[in-house]
Amino acid sequence: MWKEMTKNKKIRMGMVGGGQGAFIGEVHRRAAFLDGQIELVAGAFSSNYENCLQTGQALGVDKSRCYEDFETMFLQESALPADERIQFVSIVTPNHLHYPVAKSALEHGFHVLSDKPATMNLAEALSLKSVIETTNRLYGLTHTYTGYPMVKEAFSQVAQGELGDITKIIVEYNQGWLSEKPSEDNKQAGWRLDPTKAGISCCMGDIGVHAANLAEYISGLNITEVCADLSSVVEGRTLDDDGTVLLKFNNGAKGVLISSQISVGEENNLTIRIYGTKAGLEWRQQEPNSLIKKFNDAPMQVIRTGVGALSELAQKYTRTPAGHPEGYLEAFANIYLQFIEQIRHFETGTQNDVTVSAPGIDEAIRGMAFIENVVDASKQSQKWHPFLLENVSQGE
């Protein structure tokens, strides 16, 4: 049950962003370090070189590989011997840099694991796909919540037909922390509500998109139409802080996606319920080690991480025995594990099982499309709006 990490050579990672004082860099590093399979050997941690050097020193990165900027890093690293230079780049910069950094890294021959969102808009995401195809490098995106063992179990059960035909999906991602105007010094809140930094959406762009991804991942279905109603509940906001989206899926199933950042008292309440003709599944991210399976004519089951005959996929991403709870960082680390397994296969020319790949550019495109489609749909007076993968208008 306890997974061993001591069997493979470590993968060399470079990081862009994540200097001291940065938020998400710490999370990525903890996720990367947890299993001891990744070593951080280079970084352009900050636009402030002093910060970059201090961060590098604290992290044990050689001073010579703490770079002033990402372009320099990619250039100099690519000049190092193949068995010394970084193998992939972890991008943890502010959102608007995700795309240019990823593009440059790929073009210099490095694989990329990017924090979400992949880009600032759908056009960039489509463009990024071309770069990926041209450069023939790997690209991963940290849609963290798909990394939980019980999400893997849900995916597997749906894939194996345990639910029958999917008929309905209810997915929610509710928070309360933006229910008041944030204080001036709340950086996290500030940029998310600023259209110049966050793009066209706050709530749907930041968290609704995770909910959509989770629904599509577990169900194996695609959203084909949306009916959206986004709101700016707190006065003075230009971006949405709350919204509901009705969904149609490509098999004819219906769905509802509810997302909010003004639902007072909600922490990080991502919850999904999927119903099929045979059974229903329910998973709640805040108690992630339980997956509830419901039947019309039999007792409800509580499937637990580490208990009983779980799917191979769930077992593969479980680290601890039953009753030793796994959490958010372990789920995040699973995305890293998936990605470095892809790298190992890539480098040895062996075949990777697609079901164990990290979320990638296709999920990135669908995510950006989700945001643009729901923002557009919310502005329309007609009910339904096709889920377009290009040329989504957001005009009034």
Added chain:
Amino acid sequence: MWKEMTKNKKIRMGMVGGGQGAFIGEVHRRAAFLDGQIELVAGAFSSNYENCLQTGQALGVDKSRCYEDFETMFLQESALPADERIQFVSIVTPNHLHYPVAKSALEHGFHVLSDKPATMNLAEALSLKSVIETTNRLYGLTHTYTGYPMVKEAFSQVAQGELGDITKIIVEYNQGWLSEKPSEDNKQAGWRLDPTKAGISCCMGDIGVHAANLAEYISGLNITEVCADLSSVVEGRTLDDDGTVLLKFNNGAKGVLISSQISVGEENNLTIRIYGTKAGLEWRQQEPNSLIKKFNDAPMQVIRTGVGALSELAQKYTRTPAGHPEGYLEAFANIYLQFIEQIRHFETGTQNDVTVSAPGIDEAIRGMAFIENVVDASKQSQKWHPFLLENVSQGE
């Protein structure tokens, strides 16, 4: 804590419907009998007179007051001395008879407590209101779920401003029992799916309307616009068995109403979450003695029936001490308690506190309007549809 029932003279009830083999009559009788304040003295229990007599005998109703039909009952009872004849009529017939029986009872001078729905459509409900006003009798409707102590507590907390301004409401009523084509002998399923007996809606008419009522009751708000998407998930159905409705309320708050009878594994999952600027509330009918109150910056509270300083209203409708769970029948009995308290006030000419009245004709009208509006809205291609209280079109 333990509420006494032995202080008032019993109220005399007549019943229409509820013969042997009937479903809801038993529930009403248990609710009526629970507190020992109501005696059943007359009945037209069945269109089959033999069944009526047997039912009456088993229930201890004098044979002379077991009537062949409701018209006879109302005529003969009204001829009895005032202190002998029934004081109110409990209507537990099939739905299409609710309106004519209520109308006749009122016109013969009897108060009416009717099973839901009040009528077959909005026009009848509006007409019934006229009858009530003309006859100056009391009318109550068994929207059972408002009878739970913790629903009363939620209502009180909202009314006292504990949540601040309401910003969002999510209400759901999900069941799974109609996920397959019912067998021939399932009477309960049969009539609900038959437009000639159930009217224009199955899922929204049967249970969605409870959810709408609960949201309006607790919040003290009115729905003003709806965007509806109803579905007939199981092949061959003409009525909806599933649906989602986006809501706008009269204070500007948004909401979502989700209701289903095809969500496999759901029992009778009525759940409401109400968010305000200060706090959020969550209540789940299947665990009805807990009311969860959430805050952004303080521990979540689990308010429990019988524990601590609850509102007067919650205390008034609690029978047992903390930790002795109250259930569905107790909630149902609370509707009866509310109604006979109205009768006592009516008969003594004293003032009844409106907050302790049973749901009445206004809730009936809003309920029928809800059904007609969402059915109509679901057919429209535009997103939003005003919540009309008359002349709702259901044309294509």
Added chain:
Amino acid sequence: MWKEMTKNKKIRMGMVGGGQGAFIGEVHRRAAFLDGQIELVAGAFSSNYENCLQTGQALGVDKSRCYEDFETMFLQESALPADERIQFVSIVTPNHLHYPVAKSALEHGFHVLSDKPATMNLAEALSLKSVIETTNRLYGLTHTYTGYPMVKEAFSQVAQGELGDITKIIVEYNQGWLSEKPSEDNKQAGWRLDPTKAGISCCMGDIGVHAANLAEYISGLNITEVCADLSSVVEGRTLDDDGTVLLKFNNGAKGVLISSQISVGEENNLTIRIYGTKAGLEWRQQEPNSLIKKFNDAPMQVIRTGVGALSELAQKYTRTPAGHPEGYLEAFANIYLQFIEQIRHFETGTQNDVTVSAPGIDEAIRGMAFIENVVDASKQSQKWHPFLLENVSQGE
């Protein structure tokens, strides 16, 4: 699913105790009335005749059958024609009268359903058994908690071998309401802590005995030895307000019984966990409609009232469909249903299924023995104390 009550002739009940202002009388009446199968036709409700008359009037009992005292009631009722006089007596007096009233009722030919405890001590309980045998009447005791459908299900599953051999039982009954010295006007607390009224034990006598009964009922086992540690946590008390008892059962299984009235914040937290060689069961009275079944190698099951293929016994005592919660009063009413079914069989000379009998004199004897044994064992310095059914010393 919805159980019909309208098929049998009502059973005539007389009540001793339960005048206005009395506590438990209301609970019994609600339980008796809930299913409409019992009519209250006589009573000696109070030692105060005025109170008796008023109570009787409010309950619709004919004035001629409101009696000054129980002896008078039994005498006069037994003189009435067989089809008029009461068929059984419900005893809801203070505890010290349970025994003399029961004895007298039985000797006058009436069946008895008594509130718990049956008697003030084991000797009385043994004596009562003789009276029952001599008079050949029925005797029932309201060990309420065995009336819940999911307790019936647990009993059935154990009986059918679903758990394998029972290896361990943990049963708890914890409350917090006696954690402080009660105020003068708290009558409920007052008599329970007064040795002259409560007998030799407060916590074990009042609630611990329910826990012991529940463990023996569900497991089908008998306690054979105890190791007890009772405490008077709040200063100045002579009776126990808290205690733990180690248990040995007649199949070799071990157990623990924890009971407290000073566990601050606990409402009425009766919980049992039973483990066998194949599976474990867990039931919590405060959420009584769920029964959890655990396995080493398979998902945990949540068995729910009204869902799936439950035992006949559980189904028999379920009134409402899945998801319509049943509570404490319904469980209490089930004890009444069991008892009047025994009466019907008795009167028709038909065989009653022993598994549907109400708890009776044997449970009463074991309950009184439990109290005396644990009080005695707690005073001893040796660890284990045999569970004696007579001649238990409580000397120091």
Added chain:
Amino acid sequence: MWKEMTKNKKIRMGMVGGGQGAFIGEVHRRAAFLDGQIELVAGAFSSNYENCLQTGQALGVDKSRCYEDFETMFLQESALPADERIQFVSIVTPNHLHYPVAKSALEHGFHVLSDKPATMNLAEALSLKSVIETTNRLYGLTHTYTGYPMVKEAFSQVAQGELGDITKIIVEYNQGWLSEKPSEDNKQAGWRLDPTKAGISCCMGDIGVHAANLAEYISGLNITEVCADLSSVVEGRTLDDDGTVLLKFNNGAKGVLISSQISVGEENNLTIRIYGTKAGLEWRQQEPNSLIKKFNDAPMQVIRTGVGALSELAQKYTRTPAGHPEGYLEAFANIYLQFIEQIRHFETGTQNDVTVSAPGIDEAIRGMAFIENVVDASKQSQKWHPFLLENVSQGE
């Protein structure tokens, strides 16, 4: 909220044990690596040198610092320059080696963080304390469960008097995995049941001791007397696989400790309830981010990791924002964080706050004493047994 790890120089760790195929070594490494503040620079990972080398290579440890045995490691490392050599040793060997490795490490001048148990018996633990005092080095013990943020919160609340005087503690640690005779190839089960490897106890020694530690840690109290009943439920076992211990604490409070490895269906169910004169607390390790606080006269509170005004101590050991669950590995990593903070203070000669120290030799001594006392007490026929800190007899 998100804790930064990039501010201190890394601490150099050597590891004894944890070669490929070993169980607990992986857990320790994940815990050590999670925050990026510890680097593994040396190891004697296995008694098999080949395994040691392979493990070292996979972990990026320089070949020259992969040692044949721990004595060699300590000798050679202590010869390295002060700023190169290891600063502390993590001991993850089989239990019988914990003591000799720790002793040797300390004597060579290295701090020690040892897996539990510290030693094989109380005498060794007492002896180890002398070594620690003589060598003036730091010693830590991985009593993991005290590392959870909500356990820290519980400790803080008790210390701040939030519960009033503690009156009762119920602590349980139940598992089901030894309910059957383990198969031959289950190494984990095998040695735990073998007296030559596990010592005098299986269940109490392996997990009961965690429960005792948790109760003493949160309450700030010491156990002073025990009444124990240990069992070998599965036939053929010489060591206990189940047991219950009644407790007396040094403030007069009573307690119960229940521990089992044969409770079928229990995963790793460590649960504690602490009651005081003002409030009660409940914490369940399997849902570790909730701490329940109960009151007699106010709503129950659910205190959540990351929500509201938590104690400094809880906040200090929280890594992620509210609603991003932390799990077992994070709790384990907190023990490492505590220990390296002690090292930093030690090396800079600054004062460490004792409340943030990792569990140490005193907890180790009390743990070994707990095991010896309960095993001894279980064999005695008298009820109570003093909790001795030396010379505990285990004779019949």
